[in-house]
Amino acid sequence: MMRDILRTLGASCILAGGILYFTTDNPEVSNPDVLQFQEEVNKLKSELAKTKEELAIAQTKSSAEKSDVKAEPEVIEDVVESILIIEGGSTSTVVATSLEGLGIIQDAKAFDDYLTDRELTGKIQIGEYLLNSSMDFQTISKKITKVK
Incomplete structure (x- = not known):
């Protein structure tokens, strides 16, 4: 008896919901x-x-x-000069990324590859180095790998 009442109640709820769904305006x-x-x-x-x-x-x-219009020669960018601080435990990737962030080099990966190819990654020295953006990879690497 109770089962029949619950079934009827459930069916009526479903029926009422369907009627409300289809008859109310969106x-x-x-x-x-x-x-x-x-x-x-x-x-x-x-x-x-x-x-x-x-x-x-x-x-x-x-x-x-x-x-x-004839092309005018491009103006060469100003030379950026900055101090690079290399702390203990810094890897060549960290140094290259720092140099790129300072505006000294344009491509950190290329500099990191340069150091790796020449087996200079383990020779980087802790210290402060005054560098500028006119320096090439060779000059920078000589400065940061030279024992003071």
């Missing part, structure tokens, strides 16, 4: 604020697309104008 579709927001979003998307097209046209014109 608030997202009928809410005027949501519809207005969706219209504004669509309007902004179309304006963005127009702006992208105009930008592409402007860039095309700009590159065409640049090809007509």
